[in-house]
Amino acid sequence: MDAIVCALAWQSLIFLSQVMVDTRSSQDLYRKASVAIAAHDIPAAIPLLEEIVQQHGTSSVASIAAFHLAECYALSQRCEEALDLLIVWNELASGLPVNERLAPELPAQYQRLYKQAAAALPSESTSILKFEQLLSANDRQLPLAFKVPTACELARRYERDRDYAAAQHWLEQAVEYCLDSDQELCSILQGQLNFELPLARASFEYAHARPASSITILQQMPSDLLTRDQQFSRRFLLAEAQLAAGDRSSAATELAWLAEQGEQLEPTPTWLASVALRRAEMLVADGSYVSAQVQLIRDRKRFAAFENVYEFDFLLARCAIARIEFDQAEMVLKRILQLPQVLGKEPAARAAWLLGETYFLQARYAEAISAYAPVANGDSFPDWRARALLQSAKCHELLGHEADALAQYARISETTDNPYVTQEAKQRMAAIQTTPPSLR
Numbered sequence: 001m002d003a004i005v006c007a008l009a010w011q012s013l014i015f016l017s018q019v020m021v022d023t024r025s026s027q028d029l030y031r032k033a034s035v036a037i038a039a040h041d042i043p044a045a046i047p048l049l050e051e052i053v054q055q056h057g058t059s060s061v062a063s064i065a066a067f068h069l070a071e072c073y074a075l076s077q078r079c080e081e082a083l084d085l086l087i088v089w090n091e092l093a094s095g096l097p098v099n100e101r102l103a104p105e106l107p108a109q110y111q112r113l114y115k116q117a118a119a120a121l122p123s124e125s126t127s128i129l130k131f132e133q134l135l136s137a138n139d140r141q142l143p144l145a146f147k148v149p150t151a152c153e154l155a156r157r158y159e160r161d162r163d164y165a166a167a168q169h170w171l172e173q174a175v176e177y178c179l180d181s182d183q184e185l186c187s188i189l190q191g192q193l194n195f196e197l198p199l200a201r202a203s204f205e206y207a208h209a210r211p212a213s214s215i216t217i218l219q220q221m222p223s224d225l226l227t228r229d230q231q232f233s234r235r236f237l238l239a240e241a242q243l244a245a246g247d248r249s250s251a252a253t254e255l256a257w258l259a260e261q262g263e264q265l266e267p268t269p270t271w272l273a274s275v276a277l278r279r280a281e282m283l284v285a286d287g288s289y290v291s292a293q294v295q296l297i298r299d300r301k302r303f304a305a306f307e308n309v310y311e312f313d314f315l316l317a318r319c320a321i322a323r324i325e326f327d328q329a330e331m332v333l334k335r336i337l338q339l340p341q342v343l344g345k346e347p348a349a350r351a352a353w354l355l356g357e358t359y360f361l362q363a364r365y366a367e368a369i370s371a372y373a374p375v376a377n378g379d380s381f382p383d384w385r386a387r388a389l390l391q392s393a394k395c396h397e398l399l400g401h402e403a404d405a406l407a408q409y410a411r412i413s414e415t416t417d418n419p420y421v422t423q424e425a426k427q428r429m430a431a432i433q434t435t436p437p438s439l440r
Contacts, residue, residue, distance in 0.1 A: 025056060025059075026052050026056035026059035026060070026061050026062065026065070027059075027060075027061055029048050029049075029051055029052050029056070029065075030048075030049075030052060030061045030064070030065055032048050033045045033048035033049050033052075033065070033068065036048065037068065037072070042072050042075055042076055043076075045068075045072055046069065046072050046073070046076070049065045049066075049068055049069035049072065050069060052065040052066075052069075053065055053066050053069055053085075053089075057092075062092075063089060063092055063106060064106065066085060066086075066089040066092075067086075067089070067106060067109060067110060067113065069085060070082040070085045070086045070089075070110075070113055070117070071113060073085065073117075074113065074116065074117045074120060077120075079117045079118075079120050079121040079122075080121065080130065082113070082117040083114065083117050083118060083121070083130075083134075086110050086113060086114045086117070086146070087114075087134075087142065087143065087146060089110070090107065090110045090111070090114075090143050090145060090146065091143055107145070110145075111145050111146065111149070114145075114146055114149055115149045115153075118131070118149060118150065118153045119153060119156075123157070123160075127157065128154060128157050128158070131150050131153055131154045131157075132154065134146075134150055135147065135150055135151065135154075135173070144177065144181065147174075147177040148174050148177045148178050148182070148185065148189075151170045151171070151173040151174035151177060152170070152171070152174050152189070154166075154167075154170040155167045155168075155170040155171040155174065155192075155197075158170065159197065159200060162204060164197065164200070164201040164204075167197060168193065168197060171189060171192055171193050171197060172193065174189050175189045175190055175193065194221065194222050194225045194226065195221065195226055195227075195230045195233075195234075198217050198218070198220070198221050199218075199221075199233060199234065199237065201217050202214045202217040202218045202237060202241070203237060205217065206237065206240060206241050206244065209244075211241040211242070211244035211245040212241075212245055214237070214241040215238065215241045215242060215245060215247075218234055218237060218238045218241065219238070221234055232258060232261070232262075232269070232271060235254050235257065235258055236254075236258060236271065236274070236275065238254055239251045239254035239255050239258070239278065240278075242254065243278070243282075248282065251278075251282070252279075252282060255275055255278055255279050255282075256279075258271075258272075258275045259272070259275050259276070259279065262275060270306075272303075273299070273303035273306040273308075273309075276295070276299040276302075276303065277299075277308075277311055277312065277315075279295070280292050280295050280296050280299065280312070280315050281315060283295065284315055284318055284319060287322075289319040289322050289323050290323075292315065292319050293316065293319045293320075296312050296315050296316050296319070297316070299312060300312040300313065300316070307341065309339075310336045310339055310341070310342055310347050310351070313332045313333070313335060313336045314336070314347075314350070314351070314354075316328075316329075316332045317329045317332045317333050317336075317354060317358075320332065321357075321358060321361070326358050326361065326362055329354075329358045330355065330358055330359075333351050333354055333355040333358065334355065336348070336351040337351050337352065337355070344380070346381055346384070349374075349375045349378070349380070349381040349384040349385075349388075350384060352371055352372070352374050352375045352388070353371075353372065353375055353384055353387055353388050353391075355371040356368045356369075356371035356372040356375075356388065356391060356392075357391070359371055360391060360394075360395065363398075365395035365396075365398050365399050366395075366399065368391065368392070368395050369392050369395045369396065372388040372389075372391055372392040372395075373388075373392070375387075375388035376388035376389045376392050376408075382415070382416060382417075383416075383418060385415065385416070386412055386415070386416035386418045386421040386422075387418075387421060389408050389411060389412050389415070389416075389421075389425075390408075390409075390412060390421050390424060390425055392408055393405045393408035393409050393412070393425070393428065394428070396408065397428065397432065402432055405428070405432065406429060406432060406433075409425040409426070409428055409429040409432075410425075410429065412425040413425060413426065
C-alpha cells in the first residue's frame with residue numbers, strides 16, 4: 001500500500017512540475033507577444049500566440065492568447081482564420097474557470113470581435129457562401145452566441161446586393177435564434193424586419209422607376225407594429241411613389257394626413273417642410289398658380305431654416321413665369337443664386353439657366369446670354385451646360401451674331417451626349433448655313 005501511495009505521489013509531483021513548466025513557458029510566450037503587439041509588430045506576435053494556442057492549450061493564458069491571435073488575424077486581413085479560431089475557442093473560453101479571475105469579459109469580447117471580423121470579411125460572393133456554410137454545417141455546431149451575428153451579416157450582405165428576399169430570410173433566422181435567449185436583440189431585429197428592410201426595398205424600387213412595386217411593398221408593411229416616426233417615413237415614401245405612379249388623389253390624401261400630424265408635433269418636425277413642398281408642387285402641376293403662390297410665400301418664410309428652402313423659390317419662379325410676372329421671377333431666381341448652400345452646386349446651375357429663360361421670353365437676348373454664361377462655360381453640370389449653350393446660341397442667332405451662334409452650336413456637338421439638344425443644335429446650324437444671307 002505504501003509503495004502505491006508513494007508511486008501516486010511521485011506521479012503527481014511529475015504532473016505538477018509539467019504544468020508549472022507549461023505555465024511558465026506559455027506566460028513567457030504571452031509576454032513576448034504582448035511586447036510585439038505593443039510595438040505594432042503584428043507579424044512577430046502571430047507565431048508566438050499560435051504556439052500558445054497549439055501547444056499550450058490548457059494553460060491559464062491560452063484562451064486570452066486565442067482572442068488576441070484572432071485580433072491579429074483580423075488586423076492582417078486574415079478574417080476567415082480569425083472567425084474559425086473564435087468559433088473553436090468561444091466555448092473553451094467561457095468554460096475555463098481561470099477566466100473568472102484573469103479576463104471575466106472574455107466571452108463577450110470573443111463575440112464582439114467575431115462581429116467585427118465578419119463585417120470585415122471581403123465582399124466577394126464566397127463570403128456569403130462562407131457564412132451560409134457556418135450556419136448549415138453538420139460536422140460542427142456553431143455556438144448560439146455566433147449564430148445571430150452570422151445570420152445578421154448574411155442579411156446585411158444580401159441587402160447590400162439588393163437580394164431582399166434572401167436578406168429577409170436570414171433576418172427571420174436571426175430572430176428565431178435569439179427568440180429564447182435575448183428578447184431585447186430579438187425586438188431590434190424584428191423592427192428591422194417590419195420596417196427597415198421593407199423600406200429599403202421600397203426605396204430601391206422607387207429609385208429605379210418602379211413606383212407600383214414600391215407602393216405594394218409599403219402597403220404590405222405591418223403598420224400596426226410601426227412606431228409613429230416609422231409611420232411618417234412609410235407614408236411619405238408612399239405619397240412619393242403614388243405621385244410617380246400618377247395616383248395624385250391617393251398621394252394628396254397621404255400628404256394631407258402627414259401635414260395634419262406634423263402640425264400637432266412640438267417642435268415642428270423637419271420633414272414637414274418636404275410635405276409642404278410636395279403639396280405646393282401638386283398645386284403648380286394643376287395650374288393653381290395663385291393658390292400655390294400664397295402657400296409658397298407662407299411656407300418659405302416658415303421653413304426658412306430648411307436646407308433645401310430654394311426649392312420653394314423655384315416653384316415661386318415657375319408660378320411667376322406662368323403668370324407673366326417676369327420681374328417677380330427674376331427677383332426670386334437671383335435670391336436663389338445668393339444662397340450660400342447652392343454655390344457651386346446643381347441648384348445654382350438650374351437657377352442661372354431659368355434666369356436666362358426669363359430674359360429669353362422677354363426678348364432680352366443680351367441679358368439672357370450673360371445669365372446663361374456661368375453654366376455654358378462651366379464643366380460641373382454637363383446637362384445644364386448643354387441646355388445653356390443651346391439657348392445662348394439661339395440668342396446670338398436672334399441678335400444676328402451668326403458666327404457666334406454657329407460656334408456654340410458646334411460646341412454642343414463636341415461637349416454633350418444629350419441627343420435632343422444635339423439634334424436641335426444640328427438643325428439650327430443647317431438652317432443658318434442653308435439660308436441665303438439676304439433672307440437671314
